[in-house]
Amino acid sequence: MLDELERSGLGWFWATDAEGALTYLSGAIAERIHVPMEQLIGQPLQSVFKAIDGSGRTKSLSLKLGARKSFSGFAVGSELGESDVVIRLSGRPMVSSSGKFQGFRGTGTDITEEYRREEETERLAKYDSLTGLANRHRMAQIIDSTLTAFRSAKRNCAIMMLDLDRFKQVNDTLGHAAGDELLKEVANRLKRAVEIDCEIGRLGGDEFQIMLPDMDDRGKLGEIASKIIAMLTQPYSLEEGRCVIGGSVGIAIAPHDGVTRDEVVRSADLALYAAKNGGRGQYRFYTGDLENETIFRRRLEGDLLEAIREEQLFLKFQPVVSADTQIVTTLEALVCWNHPQRGEIDEEEFQSIVEGSSLLVDVGEWTIAQACKEASQWPESLRVSVNIPSSQFMADGFVSSVSAALEASDISPTRLELEVKETVFLGDTNVVDKTLAALFKLGARLTLDEFGTGYSSLGYLRRAPFDNIKIGDNFCSAAMDRDSRDLGLVKAIVALAKALGMNTTATGIESVELVDQLRKANVDFLQGAIYSDPVSSSDVLSELASGAWEIEPGSRVKRARRRTVYRKIQVIHDDHSYDVTLRNLSKTGAFIEGLLDVPVDTQFVVDLGGGQLAVATVTRSRGDTQGLEFETQLIDDGAGGLCTRHRVSPYELAAAGAPLAALSTGDYKGMQGGMLNPGQSIPKFSYAQYPASDAA
CATH class of the missing domain: 3.30.70.270 (Reverse transcriptase/Diguanylate cyclase domain)
Structure with missing residues (x-):
């Protein structure tokens, strides 16, 4: 009966002598761990089995055996061989009638499947x-x-x-x-x-x-x-x-x-x-300012309708030049916002605001009408292009709004270029085909935008009467990477477009080397910062006043997005803090205004707010202005601005008696430059006196 029980797998048995060596082991266990019985009998239990849950469990088993105490439920695997079987061991000490310890006797159960299921469940939970x-x-x-x-x-x-x-x-x-x-x-x-x-x-x-x-x-x-x-x-x-x-x-x-x-x-x-x-x-x-920025952005989205009504929106234009002649052939219209409180909101930020707005179609219709209106003041040879969001393309009355804009401005339909992305083809096929046919009949030019950045199906080109293919920014920039095959793909796109009677435009170009490669690839038109950033309507008219507008690549340098640094800050010297005006800021230094007679080599701690303290030395001083050089350079903050590498540690503030909390956006003048105790000594520097108009 015992043999049958062991063979069934319902119960296995083992026993050790007083020294912990195995004296008995069910044959089924030896078979499961793929080790001959003769290699197991006489071996210490710990050398045959190991805890699978870590060294802590093995140590615990050794202690129990050494302390001669009962144990149960220990999941173990084989220390010998390569078996992945999992066994649950239980055991109790055996003592003779005279009280002499004789060893352990125990049982074992195969729990491999159960253990793996629990292991997988635990893994999926984490x-x-x-x-x-x-x-x-x-x-x-x-x-x-x-x-x-x-x-x-x-x-x-x-x-x-x-x-x-x-x-x-x-x-x-x-x-x-x-x-x-x-x-x-x-x-x-x-x-x-x-x-x-x-x-x-x-x-x-x-x-x-x-x-x-x-x-x-x-x-x-x-x-x-x-x-x-x-x-x-x-x-x-x-x-x-x-x-x-x-x-x-x-x-x-x-x-x-x-x-x-x-x-x-x-x-x-x-x-x-x-x-x-x-x-x-x-x-x-x-x-800390992001809290207010988030709230303000939501308000901006709510202000869009008023912006359209009050004519706060305006256009800037980025030139597209001929690869052969470098003459501007098209101007891409980009929408900006002259907000009454925020000031000018550039095309990138405006796009991020309007993307999720319910007024996207309204803004799109305004853009087409305004672009056509401004293009009516340009030479007949110059086109204007407008990006059309998918939701606007699929909206009722889209073609009618384009027709109305052309009629109101009295420009030729061929001078209006409508740029659509591949996502428009994910909409209702009947609506898409009907709209494309109507635009073709109207005479407006069609461009497939950002070709190569998504799922570029040749079926799109077969279905739609496109005049131009725009190769995506990332596609073009990757063409300059070493060992990249993207330049070969650009050449293939150009060859495909030529075969279909279409032009090609490469966008996002920022280097002269890329210009040369794209010209060799026979791309027709080029666009990017290497030629020009977006320019105002007045700049467009000024450039066109002298005739054909020709731009050499590299003649205009792409500027980083400008952020205002004209603001009040504090600088600390000895045990005094002074309010000054920060006029400009760079990674290596700053220009401040407001203090008189500050000698060169004076050291300040500049408090930029939000726990940002920078040690600086005066390198230039003239009247009420000083040039400062930072001891440690500032770094990019990811948003076109600058910040310090490190900030005041809240642990330091807590050590000084403040509760441990996130940094506030206020000043931290108390952390540096002495005790800053008013009246402790006489301030070394005096403030400049400005006329009332300047102070305002």
Whole structure:
């Protein structure tokens, strides 16, 4: 009966002598672990079986055997051989009638399938089944436990929130299977991009999160974020086709931007929102000002209707030049906003505001009408192009609005170029074909925009009467990479367009080398910062006044987005803080105004707000103005501005008696330059006196 019980697998048995060596073992166990019985009998129990849950369990088993106590439920695997069987062992000490310890006797049960199921269930509860990254629940647990431990140890921790750009377009054009494959590729690239100790998770959809312990250097964080964005924007070759996406990153640091998980993640979310609204494909650090920026952006979306009615919108134009003659042939219309409180909102920011607005079609109709109106003042040979969102293209009355704009401006339909993206073909086929036919009959030119960045089907070119193909920015820029095949693909697109009687335009060009390569590839038209940034209507008329408008590549340098630095700040010297005006700011220094008779070589601590303190030396001084040189260079903040690498630590503030909390946006003059006790000594510098008009 015992033999049958052992062979059935319902129960196995084992026994040891007083020294712990095996004296009996069910043959079924030996068979399962693929070790001959003669190699097992006489061996210590610990040398035959090992705990599969880590060294702690093995140690516990050894202690129990040594202490001669009963044990049960220990999951073990074979220490010998290569079997992956999992056995649950139980045992109790045997004592003679005289009280002498004689060894252990126990049972064993094969729990391999049960254990693997539990292991898989536990894995699925912690990890994303698609990418293998930590899931939302695990990331929350890890961040919670890490921040709790780091608070007592006074350590920093950075959180990155990452969102993919144009991922929905891949799902819509290539299908969800391609979207899943793409997410796996993104996960692999993220692992390669972040080479330091970190935890990467997928929160769901196309949203990812990265935790970087012991990191508060915003310079290094910016480099990591830039590397992530650069790697994500490289083309993907999927089974369903080729695609290009992008990524935006928001960064927050504990305890500077929050103490608890909820606070830090919310700060990183706000920074991500700002990065996406700033034009996508960029990173942003959290600052206290983002709260107000988010609220203000929502107000801007609500102000759009008034902007249209009050004529606050205006156009800028980016030239498109002939690759052969370098003469401007087309001007692309871009919408800007002269907001009464915010000032000028440029074309990139305006696009991010209007994208999700219900007034997108209204703005689109205004753009076509205004572009035609302004083009009526240009030479007949010069065209104007307008980007048409898919929702506007599919809207009722679209063709009528184009016809009305042409009639009101009295320009030839052939001078209006309408740019549409491949996404319009995802709509109702009947509506798309009907609209395309009506536009062709009207005589307006049609351009397929951003060809090569999505699912570029030749069927689109066969169905639609396009006059021009615009090759996407990322496609063109990648053509200059070493070992890249993109230049060959550009040549293939040009050959295809020629065969179909279409022109080609390459966009996003920023180098003379790329201009030369594209000319050799026989691209017809070129557009990008190497020729010109968007210019105002008055500048267009001024350039056209002297005849044909010709632009040499490189004659206009692309400028970084300008941000106002004319603001009040504080500088600290000895035990006094002074209010001054910051006139300009660079990575290496600043120009301030407001103090008199400041000698060269004077040292200040410059308080840029939000815990940003920079040590600076006066290198130039004239009257009430001083030029400062920073001891440590500032770094890019991801939004076209500058910031310090490090900030005042909230742990320092807590040590000084303040409660541990995220940094406020106020000044931190009390952290440097002595006690700053009023009346302790006489201020060394006096303020300049300005006329009332200047002070205003």
